[in-house]
Amino acid sequence: MYIEIDFNSDEAIYIQLRNQIFMAIATSQIKEGESLPSVRALAEDIGVNMHTVNKAYTTLRQDGFLKVDRRRGAVVAVDVNKTASIEKMKEYLRPLIARGICKGLSKEEFKALIDDIYEELK
Amino acid sequence: MYIEIDFNSDEAIYIQLRNQIFMAIATSQIKEGESLPSVRALAEDIGVNMHTVNKAYTTLRQDGFLKVDRRRGAVVAVDVNKTASIEKMKEYLRPLIARGICKGLSKEEFKALIDDIYEELK
Numbered sequence: 001m002y003i004e005i006d007f008n009s010d011e012a013i014y015i016q017l018r019n020q021i022f023m024a025i026a027t028s029q030i031k032e033g034e035s036l037p038s039v040r041a042l043a044e045d046i047g048v049n050m051h052t053v054n055k056a057y058t059t060l061r062q063d064g065f066l067k068v069d070r071r072r073g074a075v076v077a078v079d080v081n082k083t084a085s086i087e088k089m090k091e092y093l094r095p096l097i098a099r100g101i102c103k104g105l106s107k108e109e110f111k112a113l114i115d116d117i118y119e120e121l122k
Numbered sequence: 123m124y125i126e127i128d129f130n131s132d133e134a135i136y137i138q139l140r141n142q143i144f145m146a147i148a149t150s151q152i153k154e155g156e157s158l159p160s161v162r163a164l165a166e167d168i169g170v171n172m173h174t175v176n177k178a179y180t181t182l183r184q185d186g187f188l189k190v191d192r193r194r195g196a197v198v199a200v201d202v203n204k205t206a207s208i209e210k211m212k213e214y215l216r217p218l219i220a221r222g223i224c225k226g227l228s229k230e231e232f233k234a235l236i237d238d239i240y241e242e243l244k
Contacts, residue, residue, distance in 0.1 A: 082226060
């Protein structure tokens with residue numbers, strides 16, 4: 001799994017880490033049932049505090065992307081509940097789309113971005 | 123302008139406030155050239171610290187949604203740069219779409235959400 005953190009970004013490091021794990025799962029770099037690195041190993045590897053990695057893993061567990069196995073550590077286990085996921089995604093997308101509308105982005109431009117990103121992540 | 127803050131949310135208050143202002147501009151509740159409430163008035167109104175409102179306004183100014191007028195305070199002034207806005211939106215959408223892919227959301231389901239939200243904000 002390749003993790004890239006931008007230490008100059010305004011975005012909290014645990015959020016960047018969580019997002020990179022989303023990308024790794026979405027692109028099958030890491031698959032259902034596989035273990036993530038231990039908190040300690042990942043923290044050392046990317047040069048961040050163990051609390052930061054822990055926070056990212058906790059969020060991912062709460063949101064149904066991981067489970068914690070006593071022996072194997074954090075394991076990818078995506079809890080798919082389509083209806084709940086769509087509702088949640090709508091909450092996340094709403095302010096982004098409002099932001100885009102302010103900047104004059106059309107529905108078609110949004111949809112073209114969706115196509116581009118799906119293509120990229122394929 | 124109607125602002126609703128969820129004090130139980132995990133999302134930082136200044137982010138919620140910023141998102142609500144995106145919604146207010148997108149839905150023309152507040153229009154280009156109009157003043158936002160003063161930092162003090164808005165902080166009192168929604169029951170948050172002045173620093174929180176200030177942080178939301180600063181972010182909005184940096185991202186080209188407001189300008190600060192010495193006499194009129196924070197004024198809606200959307201800096202529309204289509205190419206930059208589309209690039210930035212792509213950065214915001216990428217982790218969300220990766221998240222959705224993990225949860226099994228299809229491109230078509232994303233596009234349907236875009237339609238729904240545009241309809242809602244119209």
